[in-house]
Amino acid sequence: MKRVVARLWRSIRGPLQWRILWCVNAKFMVGVTGVVRDDAGRVLLLRHRLWPPDRAWGLPTGFALKGEEFPHTVVREVKEETGLDVEPCRLVRLLSGYRLRLEVAYEASYVGGTLKIDDFEILEARWCDPDALPEGLQESHRQLIAGISSA
Template sequence: MKKLMAGLWRRISGPVQWRLLYLSQAKFVVGVTGVVRDPDGNVLLLRHRFWPEGRQWGLPTGGAKRGETFEQTVVREVMEETGLEVKVGEVVRVGSGFRLRVEIAYAARYVGGGTLRLNSLEILEARWCAPDDLPEGLLESHRLLIESSLP
């Protein structure tokens, strides 16, 4: 039976194989986070409007869109939420999140864009914080990302 299945698999074309794989596998949302630092090593933190009260501070975060790389997601999310430009660096963490969510975090550095222009629909406040002076209400997982990405 295994040989028969393997033979059938090899005989069907690539697009059919991909379609069968797509239909048979779980689908995931990919959450992407940027640990953005300025030249002095301060971290960009945002107070998110839609996050739970008392845990609204966190790093720039958002969902990957179809067709974009995760690095592009970081650049887009930071630009959308703050108006700042960043250059994405190395992966800081990859892990599974809530239910069918994959989470990936990248180190990034501020490269331009001038003053903060907040997306008021999503972001209540933004500030650059020294890694040893982080605000109350910062998500613990984001605190660990900041600590694990120290230079």
């Protein structure tokens, strides 16, 4: 049976294979997070307007656009939310399993710009020492900060 399926699969190469794969596989949104640090090692945290009030603090985060490279998503989201310029560095998390969302996180370095928050999405932005993080910080973001600062 496996040989028959393999022969059939090889015989339908091209667009039909892609349509079949599209129908039988999960589709994911990609959430991209940036762990942005300045020269002093402080991390950029944002209080998000659209997140639950008891968990409103977190790292700069957003969804990748179709066809967008994930490091560019970090650069774009930080710029949109804060006006700051960052340079993406190493990939620090790639995780699936939360419904139909893939989570990607990168370290990023602050390289310039003036802080000007997008007041539609963001209530407040602040640079925090990794040892003095605010209450209401997303637990997954706390873990990202701890993992990077101990590396």
